[in-house]
Amino acid sequence: MQNKFKMILLSLILPALLLIIWELSAIWVQNATILPTIGKVLENFMHATDNFIGLGSIPRNIGVSLIRVMSGYTAGVLIAVPLGVLMGYNKTIQQVFETLINIFRPIPPLAWQPLALAFFGMASIASVFDMPFGQQYVFWGNFKIAMVFLIGMGSFFPVVASVMFGVQNVRQTLIDSARVLGASERDIFFKILLPAAAPSIINGLRVGLAIGWGCLVGAEMLPGSLAGVGYLITHAYELARIDLVITGMICIGVVGALLDSIFKIISNKYFFWESKTR
Amino acid sequence: MEKIKIDHLEKIFHSQNEMKINALTDINLSVKENEFVCILGPSGCGKSTLLRIIAGLEDASFGKVFYNGQEHIKPCRDIGMVFQSYSLMPWLNVLDNIALGLNFSGMAKPKRLSIAEEYLDMIGMSNFGKAFPHELSGGMQQRVAIARALANNPDVLLMDEPFGALDAYTRIIMQKELLRIWEQRKKTILFVTHSVDEAVYLADRIILMSGSPGKIKKEILVTMPRIRDRSNPEYGALTAELLVLLEET
Numbered sequence: 369m370q371n372k373f374k375m376i377l378l379s380l381i382l383p384a385l386l387l388i389i390w391e392l393s394a395i396w397v398q399n400a401t402i403l404p405t406i407g408k409v410l411e412n413f414m415h416a417t418d419n420f421i422g423l424g425s426i427p428r429n430i431g432v433s434l435i436r437v438m439s440g441y442t443a444g445v446l447i448a449v450p451l452g453v454l455m456g457y458n459k460t461i462q463q464v465f466e467t468l469i470n471i472f473r474p475i476p477p478l479a480w481q482p483l484a485l486a487f488f489g490m491a492s493i494a495s496v497f498d499m500p501f502g503q504q505y506v507f508w509g510n511f512k513i514a515m516v517f518l519i520g521m522g523s524f525f526p527v528v529a530s531v532m533f534g535v536q537n538v539r540q541t542l543i544d545s546a547r548v549l550g551a552s553e554r555d556i557f558f559k560i561l562l563p564a565a566a567p568s569i570i571n572g573l574r575v576g577l578a579i580g581w582g583c584l585v586g587a588e589m590l591p592g593s594l595a596g597v598g599y600l601i602t603h604a605y606e607l608a609r610i611d612l613v614i615t616g617m618i619c620i621g622v623v624g625a626l627l628d629s630i631f632k633i634i635s636n637k638y639f640f641w642e643s644k645t646r
Numbered sequence: 647m648e649k650i651k652i653d654h655l656e657k658i659f660h661s662q663n664e665m666k667i668n669a670l671t672d673i674n675l676s677v678k679e680n681e682f683v684c685i686l687g688p689s690g691c692g693k694s695t696l697l698r699i700i701a702g703l704e705d706a707s708f709g710k711v712f713y714n715g716q717e718h719i720k721p722c723r724d725i726g727m728v729f730q731s732y733s734l735m736p737w738l739n740v741l742d743n744i745a746l747g748l749n750f751s752g753m754a755k756p757k758r759l760s761i762a763e764e765y766l767d768m769i770g771m772s773n774f775g776k777a778f779p780h781e782l783s784g785g786m787q788q789r790v791a792i793a794r795a796l797a798n799n800p801d802v803l804l805m806d807e808p809f810g811a812l813d814a815y816t817r818i819i820m821q822k823e824l825l826r827i828w829e830q831r832k833k834t835i836l837f838v839t840h841s842v843d844e845a846v847y848l849a850d851r852i853i854l855m856s857g858s859p860g861k862i863k864k865e866i867l868v869t870m871p872r873i874r875d876r877s878n879p880e881y882g883a884l885t886a887e888l889l890v891l892l893e894e895t
């Protein structure tokens with residue numbers, strides 16, 4: 369117990385230090401459009417359900433952003449995981465896709481912005497699914513295909529790379545011992561390769577979600593966006609509401625860390641064997 | 647009847663730097679049904695390579711391996727193998743590891759787990775069924791790997807220094823246990839070892855190999871009745887003879 373308390377204390381030292389430096393700098397700068405005080409930002413959180421600069425409450429904006437990221441992420445992952453597994457499993461498939469992936473991977477997702485706009489324009493989930501006009505339409509109209517595309521691009525590459533790596537690096541002895549026990553090719557794939565690579569796959573999903581979430585601000589800077597934490601930040605900046613900018617940044621940071629901890633919990637629960645295997 | 651026949655087998659590895667390693671050259675060997683053959687030889691003489699080729703895990707460069715008179719190319723459950731290095735599935739507990747081969751052959755879960763329990767008892771690890779490989783010592787892991795191979799009830803068993811990681815006491819117990827299973831279940835065993843004593847204790851026939859390139863140097867029949875007595879002068883004489891031969895290799 370003593371130990372746990374100490375660990376928590378240790379992990380809080382640097383954040384606390386940052387807050388102190390922030391507050392001191394803010395008092396010294398005396399200019400809320402450069403650096404507002406902590407109190408001012410805190411106030412935003414106290415009134416989180418207020419309607420900020422006509423953009424709705426903080427929870428609502430986080431919700432919109434989450435749905436955006438999740439739809440892009442899901443699309444990216446649904447392609448990346450099977451592709452990564454197949455590339456790790458089969459040399460031919462790997463050869464076919466690898467060059468293309470290696471060329472596209474270094475391109476930052478946000479560099480796709482102009483093309484994404486050109487390809488998908490203002491199309492949104494609402495218009496793609498041809499929803500009738502109304503409240504539903506307005507809500508789903510928030511989710512532009514171009515944004516989903518950007519976020520999907522961001523999550524795709526880390527996932528594909530780490531899934532492939534995971535499948536390729538399954539120890540040969542494990543595969544061999546399955547073969548001499550009479551495993552079919554199907555057994556090898558589903559009962560050996562997938563479980564052995566599962567920790568890498570989860571790790572890829574984790575990195576992918578972090579990057580997808582990180583693409584948010586860029587994606588929400590696309591025209592046609594009227595909600596979301598990223599949009600809140602850019603719009604607040606235009607109104608010189610730096611306190612709101614910081615509020616938005618904190619939201620992105622905290623939500624990102626929470627999402628990450630979900631994966632950490634999954635890893636610790638199901639893949640405890642991984643780090644301990646000699 | 648001949649269980650395994652190895653005919654003019656040769657293995658050349660092409661290493662990364664264009665070098666050719668002649669791991670095995672002109673290996674000819676027949677193993678009879680129910681025979682217990684030990685392969686003895688210095689490190690690097692190709693013992694593991696030979697077993698891997700027999701198992702079908704590695705291609706021969708020249709020559710062929712026959713199992714029951716048929717050319718054997720692909721691994722199958724009839725020819726089981728215990729590996730020299732750690733080979734348990736780290737995400738499965740001990741029981742599921744032992745039952746893995748039965749899982750592949752489609753046996754229902756309760757049935758295969760009850761068989762796995764039997765073999766768990768056999769290796770003296772009844773309390774460790776739910777443990778994971780990383781919670782076991784090296785020697786315990788190796789015992790589980792042996793149980794896993796045996797639970798699958800293969801016809802031929804290839805064992806690559808299976809007792810190398812065990813302490814002297816456990817080793818002797820496992821040797822006895824292996825002989826018991828071999829006699830009871832009518833298996834053909836090819837057993838690689840570094841230990842002269844182990845070979846003399848276990849084998850019907852000892853194949854002495856020498857290195858670079860790996861070849862068979864000598865075959866020695868061991869006719870002493872089992873269970874062999876280590877204090878028997880004949881036992882000591884054979885051990886001494888083999889040690890001299892090994893030194894020459």
Ligand SMILES: Nc1ncnc2c1ncn2[C@@H]1O[C@H](COP(=O)(O)OP(=O)(O)OP(=O)(O)O)[C@@H](O)[C@H]1O
Pocket residue numbers: 659660661667669688689690691692693694695696730
């Ligand atoms: N995959 C491989 N690629 C290249 N060379 C190999 C490969 N596997 C084995 N060799 C070489 O073949 C030779 C025989 O190796 P092997 O593992 O069969 O020896 P061993 O008799 O089992 O040795 P030990 O008793 O130390 O286990 C060695 O010189 C080794 O370097």
Ligand SMILES: [Mg+2]
Pocket residue numbers: 693694695730806
């Ligand atoms: Mg070896």
